[in-house]
Amino acid sequence: MTELLEAIMSARDRVLMLLILTIAVLLVTYIIYTISGRTGFIKYLPGLLLTGAGVYYLYRGLQQITTKAGLNELMSAMMFIVIGLVGVCFALILGIYHQGEGQKTKRRAQALDYLQEARSTEAVVYPDRKEAVAAVAANSAAGLTEAERIRLTEEQKAKEEQRLLAEEERRQQKEQELAAQNEQKEALRAQKEAQDKKRREEHETLLQKEEHRFLSEKESLLTQDAQxxxxxxxxxxxxxxxxxxxxxxxxxxxxxxxxxxxxxxxxxxxxxxxxxxxxxxxxxxxxxxxxxxxxxxxxxxxxxxxxxxxxxxxxxxxxxxxxxxxxxxxxxxxxxxxxxxxxxxxxxxxxxxx
Missing domain, CATH: 1.10.287 (Helix Hairpins)
Structure with missing residues (x-):
């Protein structure tokens, strides 16, 4: 029992030291991550540091477990393993976050490219607009050759025609869908009207039967009362x-x-x-x-x-x-x-x- 308490106390001291060291590593990585501005290779440095620390702690813990030492070493090994797993998890979280940031950056760049291409197309299709002329002039000033402009113009025309054809197809498809929906609605409405008519007829028949029964019962009651x-x-x-x-x-x-x-x-x-x-x-x-x-x-x-x-x-x-x-x-x-x-x-x- 005394050995167990001593092992726990010594393990506690080691755990405190490891926690202090881990907090220090996390603070350093956070400072580096914020100061770096998340640009270039330096944005991956906090994740690398956390991964290295986690792997080191895991290595130390596994090494102490494999040495088959006493209870103190076993507790320290467990703490090393836990802290190493925490560091690796933080590194994975940062990696996933960096991956998301990279996807956002790529999508933003693609959106800017699409915007620039749309402006160029607008300048070619609608030459009367001053903004389009300015955009074409800017593109010309950027070093575009006449052949490239012609090629871009043809490509934009083809894309515009394809877009118009696609819009026409979508419009026709929508009209067909609307017509089918209208026919379905008409069929449902006719079916509902037929059901309502049948229900009203059944209701009228039931009311007539009830009225006839009521009148017959009333007449019989009046006859019995008179008798x-x-x-x-x-x-x-x-x-x-x-x-x-x-x-x-x-x-x-x-x-x-x-x-x-x-x-x-x-x-x-x-x-x-x-x-x-x-x-x-x-x-x-x-x-x-x-x-x-x-x-x-x-x-x-x-x-x-x-x-x-x-x-x-x-x-x-x-x-x-x-x-x-x-x-x-x-x-x-x-x-x-x-x-x-x-x-x-x-x-x-x-x-x-x-």
């Missing part, structure tokens, strides 16, 4: 008729009972009245006999007159009561018959037919 109302009305009429019949039966029974009671009362009243008259006549006879015995013949005549008047009064009273009861019974019978006729004539009292 229920008629049944309810018939039930009410039957109940009312039963109630009226019951009331009529009760009234008839009550009238019959009242008639019987009245007949019994009338018979009893007449019997009592006759009995009262007889008793009164007997009592008067007794009074007459007693009074005749006391007063004599004159008083006997008076008593006979009183007795006769009393008998006539009783008889007259009985006949008057009989006439009154007879008239009352006749009026009651007439009213009962009238009510029965009215009930028979009333249509509400008739029994309903199914």
């Amino acid at each position: 229920r109302r008629e049944e309810a009305k018939l039930q009410l009429l039957e109940k009312d008729l039963v109630r009226k019949n019951a009331i009529r039966d009760d009234v008839l029974a009550y009238n019959a009972r009242a008639q019987e009671v009245n007949d019994k009362d009338d018979a009893g009243f007449m019997d009592r009245l006759q009995l009262f008259g007889k008793r009164l006549l007997i009592q008067l006879k007794k009074w007459h006999a007693a009074f005749a015995m006391q007063t004599g013949t004159g008083m006997a005549k008076v008593s006979a007159g009183i007795q006769k008047g009393t008998g006539l009064l009783a008889l007259h009273t009985g006949h008057s009561y009989r006439r009154l009861m007879t008239r009352f019974e006749a009026n009651k019978n007439v009213q009962t018959e009238t009510k029965e006729k009215e009930k028979a004539a009333d249509p509400k009292d008739k029994e309903p037919t199914a």
Whole structure:
């Protein structure tokens, strides 16, 4: 354990030294890279330095690993290898960056060449322009011969013709593509219209079916409702008729009972009245006999007159009561018959037919 700690401490010191050395190398390469302006061979110097340092560190690390030394040397070898790999990676990154810069420079030079060639072509094709004349003069001043200018002019004309032909072909191709697209759009639009028409027809058919079903259901519901109302009305009429019949039966029974009671009362009243008259006549006879015995013949005549008047009064009273009861019974019978006729004539009292 102690040896491992000592190895780690010694490896740490070596790692710190290596890191300081690596940072110093990176700073030097960065300064050289910025001061050089990235022109010429000197722009590759930072990458070369990083590559050399990385290869050196890798070599030292592999050398220490192959010597089969102790733990300290093994840790140092690993650190050397790691730092070497980092340096090589930085060198590769700088190389890729330089490659991209070189491609950009080449493309920029090609663009400048194309621009100069286009200006020369414009000067040949459009000689009326002052700028073109100036460009041709500049080219002439640069040392172009007449034959070269003629050759360039012919080449530019051929290129222009090719360009025009290519543009015409592209235009025709675009027109054909547009026509094909328009035909395809028309076909799609017609197909969509047919689908929409079919969908609308299906929708209309479905709406008609739903409306017919709704109307049929509504009609059936109305019919059922009317039937229920008629049944309810018939039930009410039957109940009312039963109630009226019951009331009529009760009234008839009550009238019959009242008639019987009245007949019994009338018979009893007449019997009592006759009995009262007889008793009164007997009592008067007794009074007459007693009074005749006391007063004599004159008083006997008076008593006979009183007795006769009393008998006539009783008889007259009985006949008057009989006439009154007879008239009352006749009026009651007439009213009962009238009510029965009215009930028979009333249509509400008739029994309903199914």
